[in-house]
Ligand SMILES: Nc1nc2c(ncn2[C@@H]2O[C@H](COP(=O)(O)OP(=O)(O)OP(=O)(O)O)[C@@H](O)[C@H]2O)c(=O)[nH]1
């Protein structure tokens with residue numbers, strides 16, 4: 001539930017000193033979609049409209065790292081008469097993982113139960129959100145902690161990738177399954193529904209970059225959380241540019257190696 005009488009723009013714990021957050025109060029809600037953006041002006045407006053049209057109960061939080069292309073302005077424009085759309089602008093590019101963590105923490109503070117994380121570049125289809133949410137429901141009395149939109153289970157697929165991306169993705173997922181010992185087929189997917197109670201209980205530090213996706217799953221798995229995979233079709237971006245450059249790839253490899261070490265250390269009680 002949104003805190004009553006909250007002053008718009010008041011910094012909250014976890015906000016950087018010069019961050020800007022949504023100027024409007026959040027309506028109460030259960031599920032919020034969290035999308036991190038860096039230079040996504042070409043796609044963000046369509047994504048906002050599509051997500052908010054999927055279900056009138058859904059809200060959307062965009063965590064933008066002050067994109068120089070004016071991504072935040074495009075969000076503000078729509079948010080002006082859309083109370084279910086929230087914007088959090090951070091100063092300077094600080095990484096995909098850290099943006100998602102800030103989004104999840106803000107969602108938890110506002111009383112949401114579930115956050116759906118997705119990319120802003122059109123690769124993930126908002127129409128798949130209801131299937132991800134349904135997959136969180138209990139099986140044998142045990143709810144799932146996270147439902148992954150998976151390209152690597154029967155029915156899932158990837159459209160438009162060059163061979164090099166297929167090879168890189170296969171290597172990452174081989175490593176996370178057989179070396180990091182994560183029992184999932186698509187650990188690097190950026191489309192997932194996460195129970196915020198589980199997330200908040202994890203504590204600890206997460207990898208701040210792209211490897212956050214695998215790292216979150218490692219935390220959840222080691223805490224005993226159930227992970228389910230739902231087949232999705234992932235479509236390579238057709239607009240804007242990839243933000244995952246050589247630096248991000250090298251940081252991702254280093255992070256996976258750290259995770260492999262952590263996977264061999266005893267879990268916290
Ligand atoms: N806030 C924030 N968002 C980021 C950052 N880096 C990437 N993103 C966003 O994270 C999402 C995934 O980034 P992409 O560039 O699409 O990475 P990718 O999906 O691995 O690669 P492509 O689809 O080939 O571009 C997109 O919505 C980006 O805008 C960052 O440093 N900060």
Ligand SMILES: [Mg+2]
Nearest residue numbers: 119121123237
């Ligand atoms: Mg992408």
